[in-house]
Amino acid sequence: MKKSIALFSLICLSLWFCLSARHGSLQAEESIFHYPVIDVTASVHDGNVPENTLDDNLSTRWSAQGIGQWIQYDLGSRQQLGYLGLGFYNGDIRSTTVDIELSIDGEEWNKVVEQQESSGTSINLEAFDFADQEARFVRIIGYGNSRNDWNSITAAHIYPPNPDGPIVEELEAIDPGPVPDADPFTKAGLYYPDKTPYTPPSPHPVTGKTIHVTDFGADLRDNSNDDTLAINAAIQAAEPGDEVYFPNGTYNLKGTMENDFTSHIYLKDEVNLRGETKTGVLLISDFDMREVPNSKVMTAYGKKDLTISNLTITSTFDGNYSENPSENNPDRGGPAYGIFIADSAGQPSHHITVSNITIEKFQRMGVRIEKSNRNTVEHATFKNATDVGGGGAGYGVGIQGIQGIDRLGHANDTYFNVVKNSHFEGPYLRHGTLIQNYAHNNLVEHNTYQGVIHDAVDLHGQREYLNEIRHNHLDDIPRGGIGVGNTGGTPPNSHSASGSGNYIHHNTLKDTRDGIIVMMGSPGTVIENNKIMHTSTPPNAKGIYLLNAPGTLVKNNKIVNNNAEGFWGIFIAEDDGDTRNGGKGAGIPKNILVEKNKLIGNTNGIRVEAGKEITIKDNIIRRTAGEDYINLIGDESISQALVPSDDALIDFEKPDVNYGVMDQDLIDTGDPDRNFYKYFNIKQNSAGSKGRMALYQFDLHDLEEIESAELQLTGKTGSNTSSVTLAVYGILNNEWQEDTITWRSAPNVGSEKVEITGIGDSAFYLGAITVDQSEPTLHELDVTAFVEEYGTEAISFLVADIQGQNGNVNIYSKEETNETRSPALYITTKP
Known part of the structure; x- marks a missing residue:
């Protein structure tokens, strides 16, 4: 096979020289021959695998943290090499430094490029030239980038010599978008495009044997021993249908996977992990995200049909906690993620159930579900994140697709994920449940959010759509309850509007500032049958707050007994947008219907400050301490409910x-x-x-x-x-x-x-x-x-x-x- 590949390479090389002689120097936009690669390996990766550098897709990458991490290519036979074309993740906003080494046999290496920086101005291929020479193996050694010590390569081409100098292709930065013939989803929640319901399956059953981690050397005591190797050995020994069992005890996690220094444990298809009791099984990670920013306790890349249950994931973090969402906690630590569920080479993780667990002392997310579908988090507890500042810190459960890219119809589209019957305990959580990046038709139901400090349920302003938020209880949320749309982030993919059709209903919010807020031009949100009550602080809070929220429906909500100073039950106003990102999301509300809501016993009722085609009708407003209704635009009919007069x-x-x-x-x-x-x-x-x-x-x-x-x-x-x-x-x-x-x-x-x-x-x-x-x-x-x-x-x-x-x-x-x-x-x- 390798001889055939080598012969093919020589033929291709001959053709390239013929074309070059006939047409002269080739333009960058034309196809340029580069050698095929038969194998690619790397020192480590973080789930962004080395194979991703061979697909010519600038949205995929190999990533590894640390000076000296490398990726290596095997051409199958010795070839005459002239230069490389390398593309780097975020290459338009940061420069990356690399060495390049060549080898004939994979043992003796010759350094041909030393400490060369990329331009920092392009996401496309850039030429790395060296003296023409023969080699079979190519190794790229990373020295981090101008912002941190991560090495992330999106594409690599290995070229023969070119008499006109190094010329590389201009790879198209493809946004694959939805599959052209994919049927769009049209009903919020767990419904297929034809509106038939999707029923989540029961947790994956155990049909085989129970494997005890103690049989592989796991130590139940809290000591200096490392139990990581024993746990992974037990998982690898399991067959589909088996479960790996953790007796009550303390499991110290210090080691990592052989080729992924960011993960303690890899999950396996159709192999459950079960603890004896939720409080009795403690998995204690020694990761410090300041040293390993993308660290994970448990990782599932493209895995399916498994359940994780009855245990607690925690860490050795013993620093100070912070409740300040405006600043990152300087003492933050612990792993970045408790459980990381993602796709692999475009294939999603699916039918994974996380049940009856506690996750604490993490820095970014307790559970992250990325580019995956049909997963469930239930009966879980999230608390004590080590940071609640900006930049993705302190989320209980995050559900997300690909930033800026709609994957509708692709295998790794993000949909039908469920978060239910779980508890999110503040104040050391920034967001309880977050949905973003074109994730759609996910369900968040029957959860409790207590003291979460900033939008307990957050539709994060990156085109997430048709998600259903229902029957949740939110209590004492000081900076927002349920948010649709968001400011912040880094251009060009900064936050803005959520997508259309998100459905928020039958939730109960108590003492929650800006109970439900729709902003930044998020369209078509339906808000109905929610209860918003007993808001006593802070001043100027709102029950339902609409800022540039076109097409919003607000119906049959009960907003009662909110007596905070300056409180308004329903407040409709212009959105100034994200002033830090050029006013993105600015605008006035349009085509809004507010009807049949009951506002009783509040500081103030309904206020309309700006908008067009605003309809306010059939609302009951009673026992208001201040103003029942203020309309500053005056272009619509107003309905209000009169109650019988005193003594009448x-x-x-x-x-x-x-x-x-x-x-x-x-x-x-x-x-x-x-x-x-x-x-x-x-x-x-x-x-x-x-x-x-x-x-x-x-x-x-x-x-x-x-x-x-x-x-x-x-x-x-x-x-x-x-x-x-x-x-x-x-x-x-x-x-x-x-x-x-x-x-x-x-x-x-x-x-x-x-x-x-x-x-x-x-x-x-x-x-x-x-x-x-x-x-x-x-x-x-x-x-x-x-x-x-x-x-x-x-x-x-x-x-x-x-x-x-x-x-x-x-x-x-x-x-x-x-x-x-x-x-x-x-x-x-x-x-």
């Missing part, structure tokens, strides 16, 4: 029982929900001589140009009742008082039986609602004509059973736990 909501019964007033005996119980009866019970007997009715009054003083009005009542059937129809009347008498009204003094009520008087004169039939559900159900009645005709300073409504149906209907009234179901009059004013 009453349920009374013949002859003189008043059920709507406060009852001191109930107040004295100390239960705020017992200050009033829970429901209005509207009914009558068959003769109509006894019954109960309800009156509501709404203050219209501050409203002008009313466009529409809708009375909303939430009710349910009472005991032994299947259905009752209630008549609704508008009445002109607004002088009644809640604390004094009875049947005898009520306006438009007959004195002998349940009947409405003054119809067509002082009482007007507006319609009826039928209550026929045993669960609370909203009923709506258009009362626009009556309000437009008679609504000046106040308006009153009377509700009664006038058919003698002899049934109980419960209409929600005043108790605090059901205040969002209380009667309301929705008013839309004209623009």
